[in-house]
Amino acid sequence: MSFLDHVRHCNAYSLADFVPFRVGSARVGWIRRPLTLELMRFGSLFHVFEDLVHLNPDLRTAEERTEAVDQALSALRGDGLVGRLRGERYAVMERPGTEVLIEMDRGAVTQFGIVNLGFHLTGVVGHGPDTRMWIARRALDKTTYPGHLDNMVAGGHPAGLTPRQNLLKECAEEAGIPEALAESAVPVSMISYTMEVPEGLRRHAFWSYDLQVPVEFTPEPVDGEVDSFTLMDIDDVACIVETSDAFKYNCNLVVIDWLMRTGRIDPAHPDFHELSVGLHQPWP
Amino acid sequence: MSFLDHVRHCNAYSLADFVPFRVGSARVGWIRRPLTLELMRFGSLFHVFEDLVHLNPDLRTAEERTEAVDQALSALRGDGLVGRLRGERYAVMERPGTEVLIEMDRGAVTQFGIVNLGFHLTGVVGHGPDTRMWIARRALDKTTYPGHLDNMVAGGHPAGLTPRQNLLKECAEEAGIPEALAESAVPVSMISYTMEVPEGLRRHAFWSYDLQVPVEFTPEPVDGEVDSFTLMDIDDVACIVETSDAFKYNCNLVVIDWLMRTGRIDPAHPDFHELSVGLHQPWP
Structure with missing residues (x-):
């Protein structure tokens, strides 16, 4: 030690098992491949490709995105696929100091690789x-x-x-x-x-x-x-x-x-x- | 500003025009391609390959290497290929805190990409x-x-x-x-x-x-x-x-x-x- x-x-990390998570044109996170398959159940909320997960671009405001993703997180939490939801939201941005694209419950930010x-x-x-x-x-x-x-x-x-x-x-x-x-x-x-x-x-x-x-x-x-x-x-x-x-x-x-x-x-x-x-x- | x-x-840098400079098994610097061609004139002192310059591995101590390279640097300085030699030497290592492999005049460290x-x-x-x-x-x-x-x-x-x-x-x-x-x-x-x-x-x-x-x-x-x-x-x-x-x-x-x-x-x-x-x- x-x-x-x-x-x-x-x-210590490897990205071999992760794919980028995009909101609009910004890459805001990284998601493990097995979790990306689980995201397909939410219909058109996530566009799941082999090397990319894209949040539905029809959701145009941070409020719309946050509300839609919150519902999905509750379902994922029910299946133990994300952590305990805290009711405390983190601002998701391409990098600190830029526009807030969506807010995400603290309990899920590691699973989505959010900063x-x-x-x-x-x-x-x-x-x-x-x-x-x-x-x-x-x-x-x-x-x-x-x-x-x-x-x-x-x-x-x-x-x-x-x-x-x-x-x-x-x-x-x-x-x-x-x-x-x-x-x-x-x-x-x-x-x-x-x-x-x-x-x-x-x-x-x-x-x-x-x-x-x-x-x-x-x-x-x-x-x-x-x-x-x-x-x-x-x-x-x-x-x-x-x-x-x-x-x-x-x-x-x-x-x-x-x-x-x-x-x-x-x-x-x-x-x-x-x-x-x-x-x-x-x-x- | x-x-x-x-x-x-x-x-701001690109390595596109540089090749690694090795002493023993350690990569200690980076040299621009045109300078590597000039190094060929020193016979076996530098082993010049397309993607690597290797100091002659028969030079086994820091003292031997330093003395041999000093002579080459004087010649290069005469042709304006390295900077003004200062008579002040920098320790060359794979990374700070490791063994000193050779000492090199301060006037040439940028041309050799030494830390x-x-x-x-x-x-x-x-x-x-x-x-x-x-x-x-x-x-x-x-x-x-x-x-x-x-x-x-x-x-x-x-x-x-x-x-x-x-x-x-x-x-x-x-x-x-x-x-x-x-x-x-x-x-x-x-x-x-x-x-x-x-x-x-x-x-x-x-x-x-x-x-x-x-x-x-x-x-x-x-x-x-x-x-x-x-x-x-x-x-x-x-x-x-x-x-x-x-x-x-x-x-x-x-x-x-x-x-x-x-x-x-x-x-x-x-x-x-x-x-x-x-x-x-x-x-x-």
Whole structure:
């Protein structure tokens, strides 16, 4: 186990078993071949070809597309072909910052290979060798990665919010961070990767924020996503990341990026360049 | 002109006219086809094939290879086929951190498409909205980019020094920064790109360092590389980068990376992801 192992783990995929998913002229995702066959049952909603799935181009607005696909997702969920629907929608675009073509339930974005935006916030107390980092332990009843270590706050980016609105919302919900403190968080980088998993293709990007936490503030789990918070010495955090899988897989990347941005991974480290490239990958 | 234009400018290349250059089993560079024909005059030193140039594998040590290639480079320089030889050698490796296979004069690395390591240092005074940045103007008699704006200190990475030794050396030589101050510089990222230029292929990576400069310190040109230093408001620096080519081409990337690491480019910026990926590219 090494820093690089975590980065490589998040960047391991093959497109051999996937076909592109298009909305209009934009390629917005990748779908596994077996799932494309299941999509044929929805009549003309999806135009399924051997090397392409095209959403019916007669659906001309994001609203029309979203409503039609929502119904299909409910049926697919009934057959266990997509994940638990969350009632939280992600904006689907050709790339971040372009027109929203359709909104899709968070529970299906991996199966459709949609780009999944979000943020992670690193909370630290103190400076220099005395720096400590607030680490969350995920609730034991979470569907994904229960009990794993996590960054202080993290969340997917629902459609209709700005990155900052979502940050303030999640800071309050997950850790009881007051708005005045959350407002001081600084966006410092974007981490992106593509990872093949049994459910489909994770094409992820998240903004990484740094928050200098006053020593007198203690985060509190509010919405049940987090079991507990612990303030750890930064060397211990770095050691856990470098030697174990105790953190949820992608939280390791946030810590590695933080260690690189603060001079704690030496430039002469033989993996420095591969880490740097691996943290900031384009998507297929 | 935009931030993204600078990043794209540094990442524009085609390998159509290049062939790989190998030393032992490692591909260490790329050479334009016309130059490969010129290499045939050196007898068995280079094994020149249609799709490959291989350094004679009978040369078994880095010293043997370096000495033999140095002689060839002098001849090529005489015919104007490589750049002015600097008497400063770069370590040639398959990738940073691996065995040094040969050392090559800095004046020829672009023609051979060798990975070129270095560093740039960003010097800032103050914090928050009052932050100012020390900007160098390159000497008017420099061979490359005379009179252009530059980061406070920058330098290629000569063989045989650690990154930190080189940083301290260049800080003293280019800006008169005392060792105690230079020691406080923090390595914060690595920027890498591949750029086709008339001379060949620039495969560059440099470590970016941040230095918090005390308000009472003023940098002074020492070795003649820099014409003058100016302390600029950060908004002015950002504006110059976003709207002009006043900076030496790759210094723009250092400023953009700094603006992204300090929250001065908003996460909602439509180019955020492409900038992030473009600043941290793998090499061909």
